Amino acid sequence: TPQVKEDIQRVLNLNNPYIVTTGFDRPNLSFQVMHPKNKNTQLLTLIKERKNDCGIVYCNTRSAVEEVCEILCENGINAKPYHAGMPMEERKKNQEDFIYDRCRVVVATNAFGMGIDKSDVSYVIHYNMPQNIEGYYQEAGRAGRDGNDAQCIILYSGKDVATNRFLIEKSRENEEMDEALCEIVIEHKLMQLAKMSAYCNTTDCLRGFILQYFGQPYEEYCGNCSNCNGEFEEIDVTVEAQKILSCVAKTNQRFGTKMLVDILRGSKNQRLIEWGLDNQSTYGLLKSYTEANVKKIIDFLVVNEYAVRTQEQFPVIKLNKNSVKILKIIKIIYFIIIR
Numbered sequence: 001t002p003q004v005k006e007d008i009q010r011v012l013n014l015n016n017p018y019i020v021t022t023g024f025d026r027p028n029l030s031f032q033v034m035h036p037k038n039k040n041t042q043l044l045t046l047i048k049e050r051k052n053d054c055g056i057v058y059c060n061t062r063s064a065v066e067e068v069c070e071i072l073c074e075n076g077i078n079a080k081p082y083h084a085g086m087p088m089e090e091r092k093k094n095q096e097d098f099i100y101d102r103c104r105v106v107v108a109t110n111a112f113g114m115g116i117d118k119s120d121v122s123y124v125i126h127y128n129m130p131q132n133i134e135g136y137y138q139e140a141g142r143a144g145r146d147g148n149d150a151q152c153i154i155l156y157s158g159k160d161v162a163t164n165r166f167l168i169e170k171s172r173e174n175e176e177m178d179e180a181l182c183e184i185v186i187e188h189k190l191m192q193l194a195k196m197s198a199y200c201n202t203t204d205c206l207r208g209f210i211l212q213y214f215g216q217p218y219e220e221y222c223g224n225c226s227n228c229n230g231e232f233e234e235i236d237v238t239v240e241a242q243k244i245l246s247c248v249a250k251t252n253q254r255f256g257t258k259m260l261v262d263i264l265r266g267s268k269n270q271r272l273i274e275w276g277l278d279n280q281s282t283y284g285l286l287k288s289y290t291e292a293n294v295k296k297i298i299d300f301l302v303v304n305e306y307a308v309r310t311q312e313q314f315p316v317i318k319l320n321k322n323s324v325k326i327l328k329i330i331k332i333i334y335f336i337i338i339r
Helices: 002-011 039-049 062-074 088-099 133-140 158-173 179-201 206-213 238-250 257-264 270-274 291-303 321-338
Strands: 029-034 054-058 079-082 105-108 121-126 150-155
Touching: 029 206, 039 054, 039 062, 039 121, 039 150, 062 079, 062 105, 079 088, 088 105, 121 133, 133 179, 133 206, 158 179, 179 206, 179 291, 238 257, 238 291, 238 321, 257 270, 257 291
Parallel strands: 029 150, 054 105, 054 121, 079 105, 121 150
Antiparallel strands: none
């Protein structure tokens, strides 16, 4: 990224160095983000549709690798696991089975892939959202190295964000860093995670999103990603956004997405009732909406910078200058109606 380039020049005290950037675009790769209700069902469908192709399925934990691989094998898919917790000999064997086509699918953590010389990987599926775009693009880029068309798919779930936050916070246990440095590193990782989450929720061109992240010029329409090729229905959510942001304001910006959704949908959540949040004027304002729909609108507001999700272990939604502008619209419309 441009920031990393600047850091390298600063740390090495380089004075006006000659910089070569060969480009980040891989035109033969198709990018897709899916929000399935059931990841396992979706994964099985995707792999069975590509039963003659080689592919990699990435998971963010060792336990997820074992569970997903077992599900694939139970459904007749010849898959092998790979993660750092396995004995070296078993890892080596599974890697060679994949390279020499004795198995078509490998399920792995990010420990798998460095130095893997296999050009005919036709798809890379991320069962869990990665922690950052750098890691994602490197892992997804292991597809299509033969120049043929290949697919890079993320199976996104809001739970992935929480899991990744937990893994990032766990890095505090690194004894090699002092507390001040640790805080800086964790804050940076959480910012990267927020950008990765934005990628998974944007309606803009996915390829353009990645290229912009790496500071490379891009077209607004690539024609080879799920957003460019998908069909979107434009829905005016101004009123819903105002209600959500009003709820954030009237609860003093103290809560995360889950509690905001419960308040807006008029939930009988015991903790909500005990705290008297059912007496809020915004309680039940979106009771006709599903939980998923309200969450999507909140995610939309965050991704498009109409609100802020804090980078904490238990993130909360806060207002910013853009959200204040939207809230002021309420007052303007109300004034016009009264007149």
